[in-house]
Amino acid sequence: MDEPAPRTARERARVELTRAILERAEQQLAEVGPAALSLRAVARDLGMASSAVYRYVDSRDALLTLLLVAGYDDLADALEASQRPEDDLGRRWHALGHALRDWARAQPHRWALLYGSPVPGYAAPETTVGPATRVVAPFLRLLQDRQTAGVEAGAEAGDEGRGRTPEPALAQALLPVSSALADAGHGPVIEAGRTADGLAAWSALVGAVSLELFGHFNQAVLDYDLWFAHLLGRLETTLGG
C-alpha cells in the first residue's frame, strides 16, 4: 500500500517534503476553504519558491485530489472506530450516526470538500472512488448484520408494496449497492427493500449534517444535538429498529 522504502537521502527528503506540503495544504484548507486553496501560499509558508512545489504536486487539482482521498480515509477510520462488535445493532447505528456528525463538526472544511459542491472544473478521478466507498461500508455492514440477525425490514412496506412499483426493477437499480460487500467477499447480498431504506437513511444523514454545517438551519433549529439524536431514532425505526 505504501511506497517501497526511502533508500537514498533524496527519497527521504522527497517523502518528507510531500508530507509537509500536504500538512500545510490541510491547514490552508481549514483556514480559507477549498476554492481559495493557494499553491503559492503553501510554498510561501514552507519557505520555498512557488515553482518548487510543482516538483512534488502535479497541479492544484492534484493537490485537491490528495486532500480528498485523505479526507475520505480519515472519515472512514472514524466511522470504523465507532463500531464495537459487542454492541447491539441499535447502539452501533447511533454510534455510526454520531461519529459521522462529530467528524463533520470537528472539521467542517473537510466535510464541505467531500460532500459539498464539487470544486468547479474539477472532476474527481478514479483514485477517489475507493476511499469514498470505504465511508459507506460500515453502514452497509450494519444493514447486512440486521438482515442476518433476522430483524424485519422497515415498518410497513408502504403503498408501493401493493404492486405499484415492481420490486425487481428497484432491486436491479440498487444492485451495485446491495452487492457491494458481497462482491468484496463479505457476507450476503442485502435485500432490495433494506438497501433502499439504508440509502434513504444515508441521504437523510448527509442532508442533515450538510444543512446544519452550511447554516441552513440557522434560525430554525435551536438545539442541534437534540434534533440530530431524534433524527437518528426516527431513522432507526424506519430501518426496523
Next chain:
Amino acid sequence: MDEPAPRTARERARVELTRAILERAEQQLAEVGPAALSLRAVARDLGMASSAVYRYVDSRDALLTLLLVAGYDDLADALEASQRPEDDLGRRWHALGHALRDWARAQPHRWALLYGSPVPGYAAPETTVGPATRVVAPFLRLLQDRQTAGVEAGAEAGDEGRGRTPEPALAQALLPVSSALADAGHGPVIEAGRTADGLAAWSALVGAVSLELFGHFNQAVLDYDLWFAHLLGRLETTLGG
C-alpha cells in the same frame, strides 16, 4: 417590492445594464461554477471595462448574493407552481419532491450555489434568509394541511416515545420551524413530532438530490428516477401518508 420607476434615461440604462450583468453572470455561473465566477469576464462579454461594472455591483460577493436570492426565488416559484390545491395530500407531496429534484437537475450549478458548500470567505447576508424560507414554506404548508386534515403523524412514534427524550424539549428546539407559518399569519402551529418528521424528510430530500447531483451515487444507483420515486413513497409513509 420593485424600485419605483425608471424616469430618466439614465435610470432606464441603469436597470437595463444591471439586468444584463445579472443575466451574463448567471450564464457564467452555469459554465464555470460559483467559485470561478469572474467579474472581469462578465465585463468582457458585455463589452465594457472591468471597472465599469463596479458602478452597478458592489463586489464579487455582492454579485453572488444577487444570484443567490435569485436562485432561491426561482426555486420557490417552481415549488409553488407544482402545488395545485385540488390535489390530495399525497399527490401534492410527490409533486413537491419531483419539482425540487427536477429544478435541481435542470440547473445543477444553481443547486450547488444554494445547497452546496458555501463559497469560501463569503457569508450570506440577511437578504438571503427571506427567499431561503420561501423555499421551505410549501413543505411546511403541506405539513400543516396534513395536520388540519387529521392525518395521523408518522408510523409508530419510536422507542423514544417511551419517555426517553422529553417531547417538550424537542418541541422547544424546533419551535421556529413549527411556528414559522403561524407567525406569518397562516394557519396553526405544527405539532412537534410532525415538524421533526418534516425536517427529516427535508433532510433526506436535500441529501438525495445533492448526492445524485454531486456524483456520489455514480456507480451505485443505476436508475435515479426509480430510486427517487421510491424514496418519495417511503418518506410519505414516514410522514403518515
Next chain:
DNA sequence: ACAACTTCGAGAGCACTGCTCTCGAAACCG
C-alpha cells in the same frame, strides 16, 4: 574518483483575477 545523468530550487515571465483610483466625457437638474 570522476564523469554522466537525474533531480531539485529559484527566478523570471505569462495570462489571469478582484479591486481602487483618477480623469475626461457625458447626462441631469435648477
Next chain:
DNA sequence: CGGTTTCGAGAGCAGTGCTCTCGAAGTTGT
C-alpha cells in the same frame, strides 16, 4: 446655460496557477 452628479475607460496594485530556463546539488556507473 452652469453646476453637480454619474458614468466609462484606463492604469495600476497585489494576488493567483502554471511554464520555462538555468545553475546547483545529489545519484549512479565505470
